[in-house]
Amino acid sequence: MANLGGTFDASQVEPSKPQEALPPGEYRVQIINSEMRVTKAGTGQYLWLEMDVLDGVHAGRKVYEQLNLVNPNQQAVEISQRALSAICHALGRMQVQDSEELHFKPMLIKVAVDKSGYNKIKGYKAVSRPMAAPPPPPPPPQQTYQQPTAPQQQSPAPQQQSPAPQQGYQPPAPTASGAGPWNSIRQ
Template identity: 30%
Template sequence: MALLPRAANTEDNKETFDFAPIAEGEYILVIAHSEQKLVKGQAHSRLSVTCKVAEGDYRGRTLFLNFNLWHPDPNVAANGMKDFNGLCQACEVMAVEDSAELHGLQFKADVTIDETNPQYINNRVRGYRPANIMAPPAELAPPQVNQPETTPEPESVVDTPPEVQKPAGKKLPWE
């Protein structure tokens, strides 16, 4: 038996932690945390990045990204760095020395469901791009109000001086 330091109160813990995969689609994510973690059963570490969904039905849900930046195989490390560079570009930060520089930054990504291990079905995050992408193409833009078409008047080839208005009751010097 163990005596607790204080009485447990389940009312204090209303937030639920749902780690079931979210629906596939495009999401705006915010980088919440990052740390270098030792890979289980391996002698190397990787960069683990925690992201939160910024809006929509899954707002607040957590997604995880892992980058093999310190892998002993140089090809795996190069691919990990290439993937991490894509994330940095999507966050519009071109030179990162500390992963904490990305905390709080938003980006868009495609989220899919990874079912390669049926015991651990989770999400895969790919296709990083800036969150502030410009307006949709013209075919997706809202329709414009029809305005009557006007054709511009052709410009004269000869420059003619504008009409000069003469003051009332006075003659101009050349008259």
């Protein structure tokens, strides 16, 4: 028995409705949670992945995957390893030690609906990035016709100014005798 801490009035809360499976198609998703779990039989482990749909009318919906990475059935392990490899390729992570390395990176999944009405992921691929459009070609040079005009007198060219004096004092170079101008005055 569990005390609810008061009376719960179900007439004041909209009841939850069963969620239908996602329609078959491609969805952009990201893994938001993952963990290794023990199989029902207790003889193996699977990687459980929770994914969020990122776009469209189904944004925010959840999709789940279970990959039997430790199992006595070697075929189940091989299928799961190929699926994990497809996820790694889609996310550009070729070597992974922890499943958290795959979180919050977008990828595309192909979803189908199985006979029991549940979603089944049929494939993974990288999100294609739209290629940048090449820059437009430069416009052709415009040629304009100018009517010839009478030659005008040219103004005289400006006179060149002498270079600005250098800043700071620079003593003159010593003469051949070694005496500079200041040394020539003796008392």
